[in-house]
Amino acid sequence: xxxxxxxxxxxxxxxxxxxxxxxxxxxxxxxxxxxxxxxxxxxxxxxxxxxxxxxxxxxxxxxxxxxxxxxxxxxxxxxxxxxxxxxxxxxxxxxxxxxxxxxxxxxxxxxxxxxxxxxxxxxxxxxxxxxxxxxxxxxxxxxxxxxxxxxxxxxxxxxxxxxxxxxxxxxxxxxxxxxxxxxxxxxxxxxxxxxxxxx
Amino acid sequence: xxxxxxxxxxxxxxxxxxxxxxxxxxxxxxxxxxxxxxxxxxxxxxxxxxxxxxxxxxxxxxxxxxxxxxxxxxxxxxxxxxxxxxxxxxxxxxxxxxxxxxxxxxxxxxxxxxxxxxxxxxxxxxxxxxxxxxxxxxxxxxxxxxxxxxxxxxxxxxxxxxxxxxxxxxxxxxxxxxxxxxxxxxxxxxxxxxxxxxxxxxxxxxxxxxxxxxxxxxxxxxxxxxxxxxxxxxxxxxxxxxxxxxxxxxxxxxxxxxxxxxxxxxxxxxxxxxxxxxxxxxxxxxxxxxxxxxxxxxx
Numbered sequence: 001x002x003x004x005x006x007x008x009x010x011x012x013x014x015x016x017x018x019x020x021x022x023x024x025x026x027x028x029x030x031x032x033x034x035x036x037x038x039x040x041x042x043x044x045x046x047x048x049x050x051x052x053x054x055x056x057x058x059x060x061x062x063x064x065x066x067x068x069x070x071x072x073x074x075x076x077x078x079x080x081x082x083x084x085x086x087x088x089x090x091x092x093x094x095x096x097x098x099x100x101x102x103x104x105x106x107x108x109x110x111x112x113x114x115x116x117x118x119x120x121x122x123x124x125x126x127x128x129x130x131x132x133x134x135x136x137x138x139x140x141x142x143x144x145x146x147x148x149x150x151x152x153x154x155x156x157x158x159x160x161x162x163x164x165x166x167x168x169x170x171x172x173x174x175x176x177x178x179x180x181x182x183x184x185x186x187x188x189x190x191x192x193x194x195x196x197x198x199x
Numbered sequence: 200x201x202x203x204x205x206x207x208x209x210x211x212x213x214x215x216x217x218x219x220x221x222x223x224x225x226x227x228x229x230x231x232x233x234x235x236x237x238x239x240x241x242x243x244x245x246x247x248x249x250x251x252x253x254x255x256x257x258x259x260x261x262x263x264x265x266x267x268x269x270x271x272x273x274x275x276x277x278x279x280x281x282x283x284x285x286x287x288x289x290x291x292x293x294x295x296x297x298x299x300x301x302x303x304x305x306x307x308x309x310x311x312x313x314x315x316x317x318x319x320x321x322x323x324x325x326x327x328x329x330x331x332x333x334x335x336x337x338x339x340x341x342x343x344x345x346x347x348x349x350x351x352x353x354x355x356x357x358x359x360x361x362x363x364x365x366x367x368x369x370x371x372x373x374x375x376x377x378x379x380x381x382x383x384x385x386x387x388x389x390x391x392x393x394x395x396x397x398x399x400x401x402x403x404x405x406x407x408x409x410x411x412x413x414x415x416x417x418x419x420x421x422x423x424x425x426x427x428x429x430x431x432x433x434x435x436x437x438x439x440x441x442x443x444x445x446x447x448x449x450x451x452x453x454x455x456x457x458x459x460x461x462x463x464x465x466x467x468x469x470x471x472x473x474x475x476x477x478x479x480x481x482x483x484x485x486x487x488x489x490x491x492x493x494x495x496x497x498x
Contacts, residue, residue: 025215028211028215029211029212029215029216033204033208033211033212036205036208037203037204037205037208076291076294076295077295077298078295078298078302081295085476085477115473116472116477117341117342117472118342118469118471118472120468120470121341121342121353124351125341131350131351132341132342132350132351132353133340133341134345
């Protein structure tokens with residue numbers, strides 16, 4: 001044993017290798033098997049990939065940092081299911097790259113916000129949250145209604161996602177840019193919010 | 200661990216876990232009980248200078264031994280090896296069902312008796328009305344305002360006016376399946392001039408002594424041509440179609456001439472989202488009873 005000890009300690013390459021092995025055992029046990037679990041990769045029934053408008057809205061959601069205050073994951077706890085709806089499952093997120101589960105809830109969870117409010121409510125709420133919920137501490141996002149969507153990269157985005165296995169048709173990609181003309185960022189983010197959790 | 204690993208990965212998880220535990224145990228034993236190997240290894244400098252052999256402190260040894268012992272016990276009782284759920288048989292799904300049952304027994308069983316009551320008796324039940332008011336605050340107030348008074352053209356629910364009907368069954372229908380109200384834009388069909396005339400007629404529709412000049416008559420004619428399908432010949436509206444009553448003093452989108460003109464020219468829309476997936480039938484029933492109770496004629 002001591003001899004082995006001495007060999008490892010006096011050979012830095014061997015030592016590094018040994019440390020790497022020991023440090024990755026946890027990952028081998030906890031993470032690696034899930035990569036081969038097909039059931040985690042199968043989408044839930046009727047789940048559709050985001051349309052060009054919804055995808056743009058998602059990028060705005062990321063840009064504005066919504067994920068900093070809003071989670072998109074309903075844990076299997078009674079209180080959460082009662083408030084937000086049925087628990088989230090991995091198959092709901094196969095078209096999210098990356099997923100926006102978030103880790104903090106200053107505002108409510110948004111995993112199943114789609115269809116809960118009308119488009120009009122979302123618009124009023126995003127322009128000035130306190131106009132509909134007086135006690136809200138959410139900041140206002142009035143510029144979304146005034147800003148036109150920048151559609152320059154939408155086709156490239158869809159093409160990349162298509163390569164990664166999202167079922168977009170070539171026609172959809174061809175029309176993507178056209179679908180975004182004269183639309184505001186407000187319309188995009190509302191389209192995204194209204195599709196969350198609806199499938 | 201995930202509860203449905205394929206067999207190979209079950210062995211992978213269990214094997215790696217057990218092997219690393221055994222390896223740790225052997226390592227600890229060898230460090231603390233090195234046997235006689237040491238003497239040969241000892242290097243002596245300057246005649247009497249040696250490193251000496253002093254094993255790590257003994258509390259350290261006992262800490263590691265108890266940690267190993269704890270791990271083994273833990274793995275027997277809790278989910279750890281592959282799909283094995285442990286003697287306690289713990290799964291998140293089971294934990295959810297158990298706490299749901301707990302809440303159902305403690306709380307919802309007591310509510311079950313409300314299920315059999317009709318809306319009149321619910322309205323007399325203070326506990327039920329308090330509950331309904333809480334349900335409203337949590338689920339409806341974001342649009343309709345804290346006390347159902349309405350805001351930003353989201354309708355006031357405390358007046359006697361019901362766009363989609365104020366009967367108990369109609370309110371339940373509205374909450375359960377939602378409503379899509381849509382007033383078309385008439386500008387292209389009527390033209391600016393006629394929009395103004397119709398607006399003026401609509402504004403005076405309930406005034407018996409309205410000035411009946413030529414413009415008024417033209418407005419009325421256009422109204423009878425285009426508007427009566429939803430709003431009725433007398434302007435009383437039609438709840439089945441969501442045509443609002445134009446003869447009361449309630450104007451969601453403003454009752455001055457300019458606002459009425461805007462509504463006619465460009466149209467209006469209002470969407471009540473369906474709540475059937477978010478609220479239980481009992482919750483909806485409670486809400487309908489509570490709303491009927493709070494709905495009072497305007498003074």
